[in-house]
Amino acid sequence: MTTSTLLPHDLVWLADAPGFARVNALPEWASAAWLACAPLVVRRDGASDARIPVGLRGTTRAQRHAAWLPAAQVARVVTPGTIARQARWRDHPRHAALPALVALARVAPLLDAAQANWGVTGGAGFTLACGIDVLHPGSDLDLLVTAATPLPAELARTLAALLDDAQVRIDIQVATPFGAFALRERVRTGGRVLLKTVNGPVMSQDPWQPQP
Incomplete structure (x- = not known):
């Protein structure tokens, strides 16, 4: 496994x-037992084929830790797109009680109909991928839309409408070949956004163009 195959x-x-817990200075909550069950999240950072930038997460927002993962340590990978296609929110025991999952069930058909290349990230993605429930009634719904070229007007309108959901905050990150930006910010500014790149954040008027 190399970083070129991970996003x-x-x-x-x-x-x-x-072994990972033994050679890394980790917070107390990130025990070997926890890490045996809980996946790590790939971060956007400079890397080599030998090391992968990852983030560890626990059960609360305060439990976050950045680390580097040897590529040989990767046993299994699940992408945000895979989580969306599996649609496990339908079978979640609290799917009707958690606004994030209620919203996910509502917006998934809209995204599919709009032919968006989309996936689920954040707490909802983590919960659905590994079965460790970190969601609560106030959890946001985090989505990722991957777009190699600028969003078609109809898709852009569909996505922007989701940001006004009255039941839960929906955050949509759009990934381009050069980085990723928050759709909410682009809707607010009409163009200029903070683009997260492997070399750090930069302000960009056109996230689909190489950054200076």
Whole structure:
């Protein structure tokens, strides 16, 4: 496994959780037992084929930790797109009680109909991918839309309309070949956005063009 096959927001499971915990200075909550079950999230950062930038997450927002993962440690990968296609929110025991999952069930058909290349990230993606429920009634719904070229007008309108959901905050990140930006910010500014790149954040008027 090399970094060229992994993208930000992909979830990876460790091949040797005790070994990873042993050689890294980790917070107390990130035990080997936790890491044996909980996937790590690929971060956007400079990397090599030997090391993958990842983020560890626990059960609360305060439990976050950045680390570097040897490529040989990757045992399994689940992408945001795979989580969307599996549609496991339908079978989640609290699917009717969690606004994020209620919203996900509502917007998924709209995204599919709009032919968006989309996936689920954040707490909802983590919960649906590994079965460890970190969602609560106030959880946002985080979505990722991958677009190699500028969003078609109809798709852009469909996505922008989702940002006005009255039941839950829906955050949509759009990934381009050069980085990713928050759709909410682009709707607000009409153009200029903060683009997250492997070399750090930059302001961009056109996220589909190479950054200076």
